[in-house]
Structure formats: structure tokens, C-alpha cells
Amino acid sequence: MAISGTELHTCPATPAELRTVLADTVADHPKVRIAGAGTAAEWAAPPAPADLVVDTRALRGIVRYNPADMTVAVRAGTPLADLRRELAAQGQRIAFDAPRADAGATIGGLIATADAGPAQQAYGTLRDLVIGMTIVLADGTVARSGGHVIKNVAGYDLAKLFQGSLGTLGVMAEVVLRLHPLPRAGATLRLARTAAEAVAVGRRVMAGALEPAALEWCRNHLLVRFEGGQEGVEDRLSAAARLAGAPGDVLRDEEEAAAWRPVHEVTLGRPGDTVLRIGTLPGRGSRLIEAADALAARCAVETDATSSVGVGAHTVRLHTGDPAARARFLTTLRAEAAALDALVTVRRREGLPDGTDVWGPPPPTVPLMRAVKQQFDPADRFGAGRLAPWL
Amino acid sequence: MLTTTTITEFEEVLGTEAVVTDPVALRSYECDGLTGYRVTPALVLLPSTAEEVAACVSVCAREDIPFVARGAGTGLSGGALPVAQGVVISVQRLRRVLSIDPDNRRAVVEPGVTNADISRAAAPYGLYFAPDPSSGQVCTIGGNVAENSGGAHCLKYGFTVHHIHAVDVVLPDGTLTRLGSHAPHQAGYDLLGAFIGSEGTLGIAVRIEVRLLPRPAAWRTLVADFDSLEAAGDTVTDIIAAGIVPAAIEMMDSLSIEAVEAAVAAGYHRDARAALIVELDGPHQEVASQFAEIQRLCRDHGCTHLRVAADADERAVIWKGRKAAFAAVGRISPDYLVQDGVVPRTRLAEALTRIARLADAAGLRVANVFHAGDGNLHPLVLYSEAAGQHDRAEHLSTSIAELCVELGGSLSGEHGIGTDKACSMPRQFDADSLATMRRLRTAFDPHDLCNPGKVLPTPRLCGERPGPYQPHPLETAGVIERM
Missing domain, CATH: 3.30.43 (Uridine Diphospho-n-acetylenolpyruvylglucosamine Reductase; domain 2)
Structure with missing residues (x-):
């Protein structure tokens, strides 16, 4: 110490x-x-x-990994990027691609922040991949829920409480995750589309049962990624182009990685950037994006955005504008979001005035969150401030 | 406490015909699909709206009356077992599909709607609801939410928790609130995720926004026979290792095949020691290439016969046989118990060997039908009530579940803990873990009124013995199977 x-x-x-x-x-x-x-x-x-x-960070490393079971138990401080390397050697992966993983984020941190990436289109978030967890509570109580098997309904799933908990309930010690095979092939179809057009194309691709791994709109392009067998991926790329009514660009390897880089940039933000996270019904996403565009001009801030159009998860980055202008943008966007039944929260709070309400209107579950907090951490040891003013 | 005054109050809220007091009528709520446990409730309430459910629960909270929510009563772990001095709140009258939003691929339904009805309502839009428990024709979405139901196809598609966007819940104090939202994420704890699978102990789901999926473009189904369970198991291992995630991989042993053929003649071969059912679905070309690979793997492992479903009808027959397995066991044994343990898939062979050894020691037969892809076993313990084998069978069944825990697995893959396995929970979780789970329950239900006695062990419950197994009326009628 x-x-x-x-x-x-x-x-x-x-x-x-x-x-x-x-x-x-x-x-x-x-x-x-x-x-x-x-x-x-x-x-x-x-x-x-x-x-x-x-x-x-010292609480790291694989605790148990039997590739044939397609599960892995790790210490919660293990960086996801490290774990990926170990799993890739066995042809496996965690089907989770939050850009922050590349910056060294730990498994526990990615769970505590409820982070997500474009692959949530097909695989959800860590919430959907965590099958067991060991936690330590404020008084030193060690508790375990779930286990090492994917299919398991015994007892309450305490791991769900830690999804988005921001260090307010206890410390994650170990996490057990479900794994997926590394796909044999993967490629991205890039189409120049507005946000609204991207939603429509995304809908057609999904309705065509093409099972895209990701459908991301960023900087006026829709990126449609497919993963699977070589022939299957080729077949789906052509089918998606047909449904979109345009050949688009088929990108692989380095070219493909470059096409996804803007998504990472917007999501992560640079020092000084403010980053907002927005959730909508998928079909309403483009209206929110358009509203944000119009608002940026009015508030004298510059923004860019990336949208998981099939899911309705959006990230808006503010990269210029003084704190008052950014606060005005946030407040006004929230008002417009409310009319669309959408949620706007602050992911990266840099560039906003101190004391900005990062969470927005409280959901009806705040009393329950408080009750859970009271039960798990009655002395209020953990994470003061992070979920303020709700907790 | 339940008094004539409170009964009158329920009648004022719901109308007299929605408050069941007749002792004969009350008897039909005495058990769920786990028929060995029976408790007649003091009262049954039949609300028709979410608001009526909230009003009923408010009265229960104020008067300190325990309550148990009930859907179709098809659960297999006694999760809907009534409390003698309490009320049962049935959601059978909340059975409307409130809306379908094809563009956003979701539906809002009441808790009494069946899985089959959701898919029927979604079908005109080319969509369906993925979770497919065997009782899907009759079981309710409210029950699915409570149990985090799976089904044969959850290997690819996941469980109920992966298919729910939001749930309106009546909390144990009568408050109506919403967990989850239209948006894909909500700040703070994932209380929706914690609620799903809580076996009706954290509140009552009264309105559910479910995720719908587009119907797969293609499917292929095969049955491969093998000379041994090991060969079939190795095939499964190789399919998974090849990076293929089939929609379903099921296995039946010779005893199960014999029962199925006696009952429904689905065309399985009685001389096979093990039959593997593999189903793929997805985009055309993906399915075609993976299916070819799976057939090759089956042959590499010496499969003795390979049957490929030629069309939808043949696929339906194959699945009919598989799903009839449990009821079919009635053809070869007067009575049986179903287990639901899970083992890491790589320990399947070891688990089966040890189950056989336990069965021999008990002098009873065990038929095995299971979800081989995820290690979820459904051993059927065959016995005769008339021959006085009940206690031995119960003991064997519990030993099998606890063996699964010992092998690094779980007491339950999809049926739930309920009343049935609450007393085995200390085998899987230590006292601190159980006490921590209790903290979650207390946060939602500080007075322990909501489905008390389920999931977590209690001294009172764990001192009692269940009665003999009796077939559920729906099972006798061939409407549901126990899997």
C-alpha cells in the first residue's frame, strides 16, 4: 500500500x-x-x-480456461486486449468490441461502465456475455453468482447489478465470460448514406435475415459488417448490396480497419472532447442525429456522431465550443430527446461546466437502485459521486 | 392477514367473479408442473389489467399477505407453488398482444400471452419470438420472464433475458414501475437483467416489451445415429471446435429413443445407442456450407446412420419425437422424475457415466435426453410409485443434480430452483453468496411477501419432503412435455 x-x-x-x-x-x-x-x-x-x-490492475490474468468449453474465468482487472490475444491463440474471442478495449480498459471497467460497441447488433454487450462473477462487498463479504456454464438459472444473477454500477456496489474480483469462435472470414460493405437512409438500409438487411454482425452509420457512411464462413460472407455482402440498391465498397483487412477508425475516434473522443451517449428506438435514431446536427449550428459547437442503427445506440462527440455552449447543446438535445422517448447521458464529461447533470431525468427505477445500494453497501463506502444525483 | 374484510376489498377491486374462494376451484391452483408439491392457496385472484394487479398487491402489502404470481402453471420447479395462508395472483386474464412494431422489431404484450401467440402475432411481419421452451404452446411470457426460460434453440439465440427490452413490474409494495426502456441502455444498475430469472420473487411482470427476430432465411436439420454416447459427444465437441454455432444440438440415449418410438414413431432407430439432432439456421450460403461440414464430422466419428430432413414436415416430425421424449417415457415406466442439471460440455461423458453408476446403485433406470450443445442434461429417473420406489427416485434425482454441481456445472439450466431445488442451493453457493442474493431480494421485497420460500433455502422448507410425482393434467393431455 x-x-x-x-x-x-x-x-x-x-x-x-x-x-x-x-x-x-x-x-x-x-x-x-x-x-x-x-x-x-x-x-x-x-x-x-x-x-x-x-x-x-494487479488483479489480472486468466483463472481458468478450457477452450473446448468456450468459457473463460479471469480476474476483473485483466485488460480485455490482453485477454483477446490469449483467446485468439485458440481461435476464440469475446464477442465484444467497445473501442475503449484498445486503450487498455479492464474487463471490470467495461462492465462497470456498461460500455458497448458496434457488435452489440449481433452479440449484445458484456451484460449478455458474463455468465458468472465473484464480488467483494464493503465489509469484505465475498459472494459468487452464476458459474462456469453458459446455461444456468440457479440463484439471482448478481452480475447484472454490476453492469453500469460505476463502482458503487462492490468490487468485481473475478468474471466468467462466454466465448465465441473467431469467425473464419469477415468483411464490411461501405455505402454512402445519410443517417435516415442508413436506418432504412439497415432495416432491409435485417429483414433479409442476413444476420449482420454490425450496422454502423458514421460520417455519412453506413458500414455493414458480416462474419462467418468465406462463401457465406461473400453471399451476404452481395445480398446486402442488392438490398441497398448500390454496389458500395467491399472492404477487407487494412482497408476495413481504416473504415472503422472514425467510429472509434468519435466513440472515444480526444482530450477536451465531450462525448454523449444516446439511446433511441432504432427507427427514431436518425431524427435524433438530425436534431443534433441542427442544434450544433445553433449552439456554436462542432459535433460528429456514430450510430448503431439496428440497435438504436448513438454516440455524439462535441469537439469545439465553450462549456456554456456545450451545456446549452446538452440541455436542448435532452428536451428534444424526451419527445422521442430517447435517453441522453454524458459519457465523457470533459468540456462541460462543473456540476453538469450528466444523467438527465431520473428513470422510475431510482428508488430501487437506492434500495439495492442500501442493501449491498449500507455504509456508502463505494463510488460516491459517480451516480450522483441518483445515489 | 387474510380476513373476510380483505376478501371483500379484493372483490371491490376486481369484481366478485374474479375472486376465487370455492375450495374445489382453489384446488386447481395447488401445484404447477412439479406436481409432487401441492399447497391449496387461501384465495385466487384473477385481475384483468396491470392496474388491478397493482391494486391486489397493494392490499397484500398493507395486510401482510404473501402472494404468488402464476401464469399457465407449466413450471417444473414448483416456482408457482402457492402459500397456504396466501393468495395466488393469476395473470391468465392479461393476455392481450398490445402492439407490434415491425420497424423496430418488438412487441408489447401482457404477461398471460403464450410464446406461441407472440410468434403468431409477429408472423405477418416475418418476425418471431426466439425463446422456445417445450411448453411454448401454452406457457406464458410472464412465466418465461420469471424463469429466464431457454429452450432447444438457446445455443444460438440465448435465453429470455436476451430478448426483453423492458418490463412493467408491480413491485412487492404495490408500486407499478418500469425496468428497462425503449433505449438499448439505461444508466445505472441493470435491474431488468436482475429481475429476469428471479422466479417471481422480486415482483410481478405485467407488461413486457419483447424483442422479435426476422425468421431465418434457411434451416437444415439432421439426425445422426452413433454406436456410443461418447462418439456422439465427441462429434458435438468437434462441431463446436470448428467454430460452428448450430441453432440446436440435442442428444437422446437408447432408452429415450425406445420411448419416443413407442409413443410417436418419429422414425428414430431403436438400435442406435445415441442419436444426435443438429439444426442450423441462418443465411442460405452459411447454412449450406456449415451443414456439409457437420455431415462430414458425423461420418468422421463413425455415425451409423444419417437422416437429413427433406422438408419442413420431416423437420417437424424429428422435433416432435425429440419434444415428446418426456411424455413418451410414460410408455416405458409408470412414473418418472425430470432433472435439469448442467455440466461443462467437456464433462458430458463423465457425467453420463457417473449418472449410470448412481442409477445402478439405486436399482433404477435413467433415460437421458439433453441439450448437448450447452451441457444441459435432462436425465429422467424412471420408477414405480406402486412399487414403493418414490423415495429412492427422489434421492437419485437430487444426487444427479448435485453431481452436476460437483462437476463444475449448475443445479438448473432452465427449469429454475423454485421449491424443488432450494434445499440443494448450498451445494452450489456458499452461505455468503446466498446471503448476498438475499440482500437483492430484501431490496425489492423487505417483508418477504412475494413468492416466499422459493429459490433460497429456508429451514422450514428444507425440513419437509415432497409428495409423489403425479402427471400434470396438461401433460396427460399431451399439450406439454417436461424438458
Whole structure:
């Protein structure tokens, strides 16, 4: 352990050490902040000052991996990028592609922030891939839910509570994940389309039962990715082009990676950028994007956006504009979003005035969230500030 | 407490005909698909709207009356077992499909709607609801949400939790709230995910926004016979290792095949030691190339016969045989119990060997039908009530479930813990884990009124013994199967 300023910094390397440090500091260091690789430090509401920082980066590595079972148990501080390399050697992967993984994000951090990437079109988010979890609570209680098998309904699925929990309930020690085979082939069809056209094409591709792995609209292009066998992917690329009424560009390898780079840039943002996350019904997504475009001009901010059009998940990045202008953009966009039954939250809060409401109107579940928090962390040790003002 | 005053209050809320007090009528709610456990409820309520459900629960909360929600009553773990001094709130009258939104591929339905009805309503748009439990013709979406139901095709498509966008829930204090939303993500804890599969202990789902999928462009189905369960199991391993994710991979042993052929003559070969049913669905070309590969793998492992479904009718016959397996066992045994344990797929062979050994030791037969792709076993313990074998069968059945835990698996893959396996939970989860699960329950239901006694072990429950298995009326009628 090391003391920096008033915060005690600890890097437990095993679940047992994690348990001990939490149990031993209940009285002396009541307020705890959980930190992973720090790739989302600027996300959500800012953390309140803490007495103890639990750094999970030493809590890393594969605990159990039997490739034939297609599941892997890892320590929660393991960077996803590291894990990908180990799994790829066995022809397997975690079907999850949040761009933050490339920046070194940990499995635990990606769960705690409920992060997502374009592949949620086909595979959902980590919420859908986590099959077991070991957690340590504020008093040192170690609890496990789920297990090592994909199909399992025994007991409550406590891992779901940690999805989006932002370090407010407890510390994830180990996570068990479902794996998928690495596809034998993959390629992207790129089509020049407006946001509204992209929604329509996406709908036709899905209705054609072509099972796209991702349908992403970014900077006036729709990217349709297919994964599978070589012949199957070729067949689906042609079918999608037919449904779109245009040949488009078929991109592979380096060219394909380059086409997806803007999606990563918008999603991650650069230092100083503000990044918003928007959820809509898929069919209403383009209206929200158009509203954001119109609003950017009025508010004197510059924006760009990326949309998972089949899912209704959108990211809007503000890369210019003073804090007051950005706050105005956010407030006005939220008002327009409300009319579309959409949700606008702040992902990266940089560039916004201090004290900005990052979450927006509280959902009806806030009282339940508080009840869960009260049960799991009655002394309010964990994550103060991150879900403010709800918690 | 339930008094004549509260009964009158329920009657004022629902109308007298929606409050069941007749002892004979109450008896028809005494059990679900796990018929060995029976408790007659004090009262049954038949609300017709979400608001009526909320009003009923509010009265229960105020008067401290335990309540149990019930859909079609097809559950196999006693999840809808009534409480003697409590009420059953049936959602059978909430059975409207409220809306279908083909553009956004979703439907909003009431909890009493069956899986089959959702797919029927979605069919004109080329869409369907993917979860396919065997009782899908009659079981309700409310029950699916409670149990996080799976089905044969969940290998590719996942479970109920992957197919629900939002649920309107009546919480145990009577509050009507919404978990999830139109948007694909909502800030804060994934309470929707935690609610799905909570076996009716965290509240009652009263309106459900489900995800619909486009019908697959193509499907192919085959049955491959093998000389041994090991050869069939190795084939499954190689299919998975080849990077293929079939829609379903099912396996039946010779005893199950014998029962199926006696009952429905689906064309399975009685001389096969194991039959593998593999189904692929998806885009045409993907399915075509993978299907060729699967046939090759079956031959490589020495399959003795390969039957490829020529058309939709033959596919239906193959599935009819598979799904009839449980009821069919009635042809070869007067009584039986169904297990639902899961083992890591790579330990299937070991699990089957040890199950056979346990069966020999108990002097009973066990037929095996299972979802081979995900290691979800459904061993059928055959016994005779008349011959006094009930206790031995119960013991064997529990031993098999606990064996699955020992092999690194789970007590239940899809039937739930309910009343049936609550007492086995300490085998799978230590005391701290169970106490932490209890914290979640307390957050939703601090007074323990909502489906009490299910999922988590209680001293009262775990001191009792269940009665003998009796066929469920729907099972006798051939409407449902136990899988």
C-alpha cells in the first residue's frame, strides 16, 4: 500500500488480498474509489474524494480456461486486449468490441461502465456475455453468482447489478465470460448514406435475415459488417448490396480497419472532447442525429456522431465550443430527446461546466437502485459521486 | 392477514367473479408442473389489467399477505407453488398482444400471452419470438420472464433475458414501475437483467416489451445415429471446435429413443445407442456450407446412420419425437422424475457415466435426453410409485443434480430452483453468496411477501419432503412435455 495525498492506494493481486484490504479498512478508510486502467476516468459524474483507492490492475490474468468449453474465468482487472490475444491463440474471442478495449480498459471497467460497441447488433454487450462473477462487498463479504456454464438459472444473477454500477456496489474480483469462435472470414460493405437512409438500409438487411454482425452509420457512411464462413460472407455482402440498391465498397483487412477508425475516434473522443451517449428506438435514431446536427449550428459547437442503427445506440462527440455552449447543446438535445422517448447521458464529461447533470431525468427505477445500494453497501463506502444525483 | 374484510376489498377491486374462494376451484391452483408439491392457496385472484394487479398487491402489502404470481402453471420447479395462508395472483386474464412494431422489431404484450401467440402475432411481419421452451404452446411470457426460460434453440439465440427490452413490474409494495426502456441502455444498475430469472420473487411482470427476430432465411436439420454416447459427444465437441454455432444440438440415449418410438414413431432407430439432432439456421450460403461440414464430422466419428430432413414436415416430425421424449417415457415406466442439471460440455461423458453408476446403485433406470450443445442434461429417473420406489427416485434425482454441481456445472439450466431445488442451493453457493442474493431480494421485497420460500433455502422448507410425482393434467393431455 502507498499513501498519496490523503488517499491510501492499494493494489490487491488476489481476491483474498482484496477481501482483506476491504475488511481491514472499514473503520479507518471508510470511503473507497475503485480504479481500473483509468480509461473512463472522465466518464459519468466525477468521483467524490475517497480515503482509499482500490486499484484493480494487479488483479489480472486468466483463472481458468478450457477452450473446448468456450468459457473463460479471469480476474476483473485483466485488460480485455490482453485477454483477446490469449483467446485468439485458440481461435476464440469475446464477442465484444467497445473501442475503449484498445486503450487498455479492464474487463471490470467495461462492465462497470456498461460500455458497448458496434457488435452489440449481433452479440449484445458484456451484460449478455458474463455468465458468472465473484464480488467483494464493503465489509469484505465475498459472494459468487452464476458459474462456469453458459446455461444456468440457479440463484439471482448478481452480475447484472454490476453492469453500469460505476463502482458503487462492490468490487468485481473475478468474471466468467462466454466465448465465441473467431469467425473464419469477415468483411464490411461501405455505402454512402445519410443517417435516415442508413436506418432504412439497415432495416432491409435485417429483414433479409442476413444476420449482420454490425450496422454502423458514421460520417455519412453506413458500414455493414458480416462474419462467418468465406462463401457465406461473400453471399451476404452481395445480398446486402442488392438490398441497398448500390454496389458500395467491399472492404477487407487494412482497408476495413481504416473504415472503422472514425467510429472509434468519435466513440472515444480526444482530450477536451465531450462525448454523449444516446439511446433511441432504432427507427427514431436518425431524427435524433438530425436534431443534433441542427442544434450544433445553433449552439456554436462542432459535433460528429456514430450510430448503431439496428440497435438504436448513438454516440455524439462535441469537439469545439465553450462549456456554456456545450451545456446549452446538452440541455436542448435532452428536451428534444424526451419527445422521442430517447435517453441522453454524458459519457465523457470533459468540456462541460462543473456540476453538469450528466444523467438527465431520473428513470422510475431510482428508488430501487437506492434500495439495492442500501442493501449491498449500507455504509456508502463505494463510488460516491459517480451516480450522483441518483445515489 | 387474510380476513373476510380483505376478501371483500379484493372483490371491490376486481369484481366478485374474479375472486376465487370455492375450495374445489382453489384446488386447481395447488401445484404447477412439479406436481409432487401441492399447497391449496387461501384465495385466487384473477385481475384483468396491470392496474388491478397493482391494486391486489397493494392490499397484500398493507395486510401482510404473501402472494404468488402464476401464469399457465407449466413450471417444473414448483416456482408457482402457492402459500397456504396466501393468495395466488393469476395473470391468465392479461393476455392481450398490445402492439407490434415491425420497424423496430418488438412487441408489447401482457404477461398471460403464450410464446406461441407472440410468434403468431409477429408472423405477418416475418418476425418471431426466439425463446422456445417445450411448453411454448401454452406457457406464458410472464412465466418465461420469471424463469429466464431457454429452450432447444438457446445455443444460438440465448435465453429470455436476451430478448426483453423492458418490463412493467408491480413491485412487492404495490408500486407499478418500469425496468428497462425503449433505449438499448439505461444508466445505472441493470435491474431488468436482475429481475429476469428471479422466479417471481422480486415482483410481478405485467407488461413486457419483447424483442422479435426476422425468421431465418434457411434451416437444415439432421439426425445422426452413433454406436456410443461418447462418439456422439465427441462429434458435438468437434462441431463446436470448428467454430460452428448450430441453432440446436440435442442428444437422446437408447432408452429415450425406445420411448419416443413407442409413443410417436418419429422414425428414430431403436438400435442406435445415441442419436444426435443438429439444426442450423441462418443465411442460405452459411447454412449450406456449415451443414456439409457437420455431415462430414458425423461420418468422421463413425455415425451409423444419417437422416437429413427433406422438408419442413420431416423437420417437424424429428422435433416432435425429440419434444415428446418426456411424455413418451410414460410408455416405458409408470412414473418418472425430470432433472435439469448442467455440466461443462467437456464433462458430458463423465457425467453420463457417473449418472449410470448412481442409477445402478439405486436399482433404477435413467433415460437421458439433453441439450448437448450447452451441457444441459435432462436425465429422467424412471420408477414405480406402486412399487414403493418414490423415495429412492427422489434421492437419485437430487444426487444427479448435485453431481452436476460437483462437476463444475449448475443445479438448473432452465427449469429454475423454485421449491424443488432450494434445499440443494448450498451445494452450489456458499452461505455468503446466498446471503448476498438475499440482500437483492430484501431490496425489492423487505417483508418477504412475494413468492416466499422459493429459490433460497429456508429451514422450514428444507425440513419437509415432497409428495409423489403425479402427471400434470396438461401433460396427460399431451399439450406439454417436461424438458
